[in-house]
Amino acid sequence: xxxxxxxxxxxxxxxxxxxxxxxxxISIRRQLGWSYxxxxxxxxxxxxxxxxxxxxxxxxxxxxxxxxxxxxxxxxLFCLSGAVTAVISRDYLxxxxxxxxxxxxxxxxxxxxxxxxxxxxxxxxxLLGLELLSVALYALIAYPERGTLPLEAAIKYLVLSGAAxxxxxxxxxxxxxxLGSLEYAExxxxxxxxxxxxxPALILMGAAxxxxxxxxxxxxxxxxxxxxxxxxxAPAPISGFLAGVSKGAVFIxxxxxxLESGFFQYSSLLAGITLLSxxxxxxxxxxxxxxxxxxxxxxxxxxxxxxxxLIVLVAAGVSPEPGLAVEAGGYYVVAYVITTLxxxxxxxxISRQSGDRxxxxxxxxxxxxxxxxxxxxxxxxxxLSLAGIxxxxxxxxxxxxxxxxxxxxxxxxxxxxxxxxxxxxxxYLRIIYTMTTVGEQANPGTTADMLVGSRLVVYLLIxxxxxxxxxxxxxxxxxxxxL
Numbered sequence: 434x435x436x437x438x439x440x441x442x443x444x445x446x447x448x449x450x451x452x453x454x455x456x457x458x459i460s461i462r463r464q465l466g467w468s469y470x471x472x473x474x475x476x477x478x479x480x481x482x483x484x485x486x487x488x489x490x491x492x493x494x495x496x497x498x499x500x501x502x503x504x505x506x507x508x509x510l511f512c513l514s515g516a517v518t519a520v521i522s523r524d525y526l527x528x529x530x531x532x533x534x535x536x537x538x539x540x541x542x543x544x545x546x547x548x549x550x551x552x553x554x555x556x557x558x559x560l561l562g563l564e565l566l567s568v569a570l571y572a573l574i575a576y577p578e579r580g581t582l583p584l585e586a587a588i589k590y591l592v593l594s595g596a597a598x599x600x601x602x603x604x605x606x607x608x609x610x611x612l613g614s615l616e617y618a619e620x621x622x623x624x625x626x627x628x629x630x631x632x633p634a635l636i637l638m639g640a641a642x643x644x645x646x647x648x649x650x651x652x653x654x655x656x657x658x659x660x661x662x663x664x665x666x667a668p669a670p671i672s673g674f675l676a677g678v679s680k681g682a683v684f685i686x687x688x689x690x691x692l693e694s695g696f697f698q699y700s701s702l703l704a705g706i707t708l709l710s711x712x713x714x715x716x717x718x719x720x721x722x723x724x725x726x727x728x729x730x731x732x733x734x735x736x737x738x739x740x741x742x743l744i745v746l747v748a749a750g751v752s753p754e755p756g757l758a759v760e761a762g763g764y765y766v767v768a769y770v771i772t773t774l775x776x777x778x779x780x781x782x783i784s785r786q787s788g789d790r791x792x793x794x795x796x797x798x799x800x801x802x803x804x805x806x807x808x809x810x811x812x813x814x815x816x817l818s819l820a821g822i823x824x825x826x827x828x829x830x831x832x833x834x835x836x837x838x839x840x841x842x843x844x845x846x847x848x849x850x851x852x853x854x855x856x857x858x859x860x861y862l863r864i865i866y867t868m869t870t871v872g873e874q875a876n877p878g879t880t881a882d883m884l885v886g887s888r889l890v891v892y893l894l895i896x897x898x899x900x901x902x903x904x905x906x907x908x909x910x911x912x913x914x915x916l
Contacts, residue, residue, distance in 0.1 A: 437489045437492060438492065438494045440485055440486060440488070440489050441486050441489045441490065441492045441494055441500030442486070442494055442498070442500065443482040443485055443486050444479045444480075444482040444483055444486055444505070444508055444509075444512070444548060445545070445548060445549065445552070446482075447475065447478050447479045447482045448475060448476075448479045448512070448541065448544065448545040448548060449545065450475075451471060451472070451474070451475025451476075451478070451479070451541060452475070452538065452541050452542055452545065454471055454475075455468060455471045455472060455475070455534075455537065455538050455541060456538060458471060458534075459534045459535065459538065463532060463534050464534075465526065465533055465534055468533075468534040468537045468538070469519065469523055469537055471537075472516075472519045472537040472538075472540060472541050473516050473519050473520060475541060476512045476513070476515045476516035476519065476541065476544060477512070477513075477516055479508075479509075479512040479544075479548070480508075480509040480512035480513050480516070483505045483506075483508055483509040483512075486500055486505055487502065487505050490502055490505060493554070496554070496555050496616045496619075497553065497554065497555040497557055497558040498549075498552040498553060498554060498555075498558055499552060499554040500552065502914075502915030502916075503551070503685075503689070503763075503915060503916060504551040504552040505551075506763075506911075506912075506915055507551040507681070507682070507685050507763075507766070508547075508548040508551045508552065510681070510766075510767060510770060511544055511547040511548055511551065511678050511681070511682055512544060512548065514544075514674070514677060514678045514681075514770055514774055515540060515541070515543075515544035515547075515674070515678065517774055517778070517890045517894065518540060518670050518671075518673065518674045518678070518774065519537060519540055520886045520887055520889075520890050521670045521673075521774075521778045521781065521887055521890065521891075522536065522537075522540070522668070522670040522671075523886065523887065524781070524782070524887045525668055525669065525670055525781060535572075536573065536576055539569040539570075539572050539573050539576075540569070540573065540674070542565060542569040543565070543566050543569035543570055543573065543674070543678075543679075544678070545565060546561075546562045546563065546564070546565030546566030546567070546569065546682075547562070547566050547678050547679065547681075547682035548562075548682075549561060549562030549565065550562035550563065550566065550682040550683065550685065550686040551682060551685050551686070553686055553689070553690075554616065554617050554618065554689070554693065555615055555616050555617065556605050556609075556615035556616075557615060559686055559690065560598075560601075560602070560605075562682070562686070563598075563601075563650065563683070563686070564598065566679060566682065566683075567594050567598075567650070567679075570590070570671070570674075570675060570679065571587055571590060571591045571594075572587070573667070573668075573671045573674075574586050574587040574590055574663060574666065574667040574668075574671060574675070575587030575588075576668060576671070582665060582666035583666045583667065583668075584666075585662065585666055586662055586663040586664075586665065586666025586667055587663075587666070587667075589659050589662055589663060590659055590663050593649065593658075593659045594649065594650075596649075597645070597646045597649035597650065597656070598646060599646075600642050600645050600646040600649075601642070601643055601645075601646025601647060602646075603639075603642055604638075604639045604640065604641070604642025604643035604644075604645070604646060605639065605643060606639070607635050607636070607638055607639030607642065608620070608636060608639040608640065608643070610632075610635065610639075611632040611635040611636045611639065612624070612636070617689070617690055617693035617694045618693060620694040620695065621693060621694050621695035624636075624694075624695040624696075624698065625695065636699075637699060637701060637702065640696055640699070640702055641702070641705065644702075644705070644706070644709075647683060647686075647687050648709065650679070650680070650683045651680055651683055651684060651687070651739045652680070652735065652736050652739060653709050653710075653712075653713040653736065653739050653740060653743065654709065654712040654713045654716045654717065654736065654740070655712065657713070657716070657717070657736045660732045660733070660735065660736060661724070661726075661728075661729040661732040661733060663675070663732075664676065664728045664729065664731065664732035664735075665726055665728045665729055665732070665793075668781070669728070669777050669778070669780050669781030669793075670777065670778065670781055672728060672731075672732075672777050673773055673774045673776070673777025673778060673781075674774075676731070676732075676735045676773045676777065677769065677770040677771075677773035677774050677777075678770060678774075680735065680739060681766045681769065681770045684739070684742055684762070684766060685766065687746070688745065688746065688749075688759070688762060691746055691749075691750070692749060692755065692759075697746075697749065697750030697751075697755075698750075703746075703747055703750045703751065706743055706746050706747055706750075707743075707747050707843075707845070707846060709740070709743055710740045710741075710743035710744055710747065710846055710849070711740070711845065711846065711849045712740070713736050713737060713739055713740025713743065714737050714740035714741060714849045714850060714852075714853035715740075715849060715852070715853055716736070717733045717734065717735075717736030717737030717738075717739075717740060717853070718733070718734075718737045718853045718856040718857050718860075719856060720733045720736075721733035721734055721737070721856075721857070721860045722856065722859065722860050724795075724860075725794060725795045725796070726793055726794055726795065727780060727793045727794070727795055727798065727864060728780070728793050730795075730860055730864065731773075731776060731777070731780070731819075734819060734857065734860075734861075735773070737853055737857060738769055738819075740849075740853070741765065741831070741834055741850055741853075742762060742765055742766070742769075742834075744834055744837065744838055744843065744846050744847075744850065745758050745759070745761055745762035745765070745834070745837065747841070747843055747846060748761075748837045748838055748840065748841040748843060749762075751841045751842075751843070752837075752840060752841045756913075756916065757836065757837050757840050758837040758840070758841065759916045760833070760837075760909070760912045760913055760916055761830075761833040761834050761836065761837040762837075763912045763916055764829065764830055764833050764905075764908060764909065764912055765830040765831075765833060765834060767826075767901070767908065768818070768826035768827055768829065768830040768898075768901060769827075769830065771826060771894055771897050771898055771901070772815055772818040772819055772825075772826060772827055772898055773819075774894055775811075775814075775815040775818075775891065775894035775895060775898060776812070776815040776816065776819060778887075778890070778891055778894070779808065779811055779812045779815060779891065780793065780812070782808065782887075783797075783798065783801065783808065783812065795863075795864065795867055796867070798864065798867050798868050799867055799868070799870050799871070800868070800870065800871055801868040802868045802869045803869075803871070809868045811891065811895055812868070813865050813868070814895050814898060814899070815894075815895070815898065816861045816864055816865055817861070817865075818898045818902070819857070819861060820854075820857055820858045820861040820862070821854055821857070821858075822858075823902070824899065824902045824903055825898055825899065825901075825902040826897070826898045826899075826900075826901035826902045826905075827898075827902070828902055829901060829902055829905040831850070831854060833909075834850065835847060835850065838850070
């Protein structure tokens with residue numbers, strides 16, 4: 434491997450070396466503070482390493498990985514999000530007995546998988562990143578071994594994820610049988626050369642199975658049934674990581690594979706994605722109306738948000754110039770990851786665990802505005818951003834999606850987006866209204882209860898949400914230059 438390739442892969446090397454150092458530290462001497470410090474330092478160094486890597490971009494490092502501005506930007510986003518999760522998790526682990534050092538190791542490995550997904554230009558790299566991301570999450574979801582909900586959530590995710598991975602692998606096998614390659618660019622060349630015409634049914638069947646497997650990872654309808662149970666059972670910081678970083682990384686990988694492999698040329702595939710998008714938007718928002726657990730509400734909300742993001746794939750596929758759709762998708766992923774991390778971080782503080790139960794029922798939030806107005810106000814900002822209310826990042830993200838949909842004349846998808854957003858406002862405001870009612874909030878945390886690092890990252894996330902909602906042009910302009 435030459436020097437340029439090593440410079441391009443520096444973020445991955447930093448994360449891998451950090452994981453090795455962390456494993457050695459755990460094996461030599463268990464000390465939670467050291468594990469926490471090594472994890473946060475590694476993730477911040479990984480994000481900082483994107484800058485020297487950008488100097489050699491674009492660079493193809495073997496057929497598996499490409500160092501380009503898209504992968505580096507989202508790789509840095511995932512590293513910073515992993516660091517935020519680690520900082521918030523320190524508060525969660527304060528009240529937990531037992532040996533917790535492996536928690537940070539698993540989080541670091543999962544983030545490494547997310548960054549590999551952002552770099553991947555070959556099916557082998559995609560599968561490597563996907564499994565590294567998912568396998569670490571199996572254990573993180575079950576980390577509170579006391580209680581039945583975390584174990585149930587982890588088993589459901591493990592079994593269904595295994596089935597989804599098998600479906601994904603079989604789909605790629607069919608594509609390989611038809612086209613003779615697993616490299617994205619080579620697949621596009623074979624499709625353009627007309628080789629796909631000899632076996633179109635095989636290719637479409639393979640692509641459908643690939644989207645079914647990836648649809649599970651994105652939890653779009655009808656592959657969504659695991660989502661509310663897993664979010665409810667997992668620790669709140671991990672629910673936020675799963676909803677934000679994991680889904681964001683998989684979506685970026687899907688977007689790259691879909692566009693670079695040339696599968697957008699198949700109108701039947703675009704029609705199938707359109708149906709998945711509409712179903713996810715409507716089903717996710719409608720089922721959220723029926724929930725009384727805040728984690729489950731946010732779980733169904735995440736299904737709807739991934740339905741919104743699927744509009745990007747369709748718009749990029751039908752537009753002669755997909756740049757606007759890709760920009761919209763990039764902005765929405767950034768806004769969604771930031772907002773989701775903030776919402777689950779604050780919910781984790783509100784729903785402090787007592788025994789086998791977390792106080793995350795809607796009724797547990799009654800009276801929060803009167804007992805902890807600062808905490809309730811921060812949570813309200815995150816909910817308003819998820820709802821897409823003006824002056825928040827969520828509003829600009831949805832506006833960007835609408836612009837991309839109008840540019841591609843996707844009127845049916847836009848109608849679903851508007852209807853779904855209107856429904857979503859109701860259940861987000863329902864949570865806010867509950868916090869204003871007079872009642873006995875079961876076990877309220879306070880921002881003062883948080884460690885200094887946790888308070889700092891929560892305030893930064895809220896500031897980022899408001900900044901991107903009020904001054905969106907800097908990020909828009911930057912995405913325009915790299916995508």
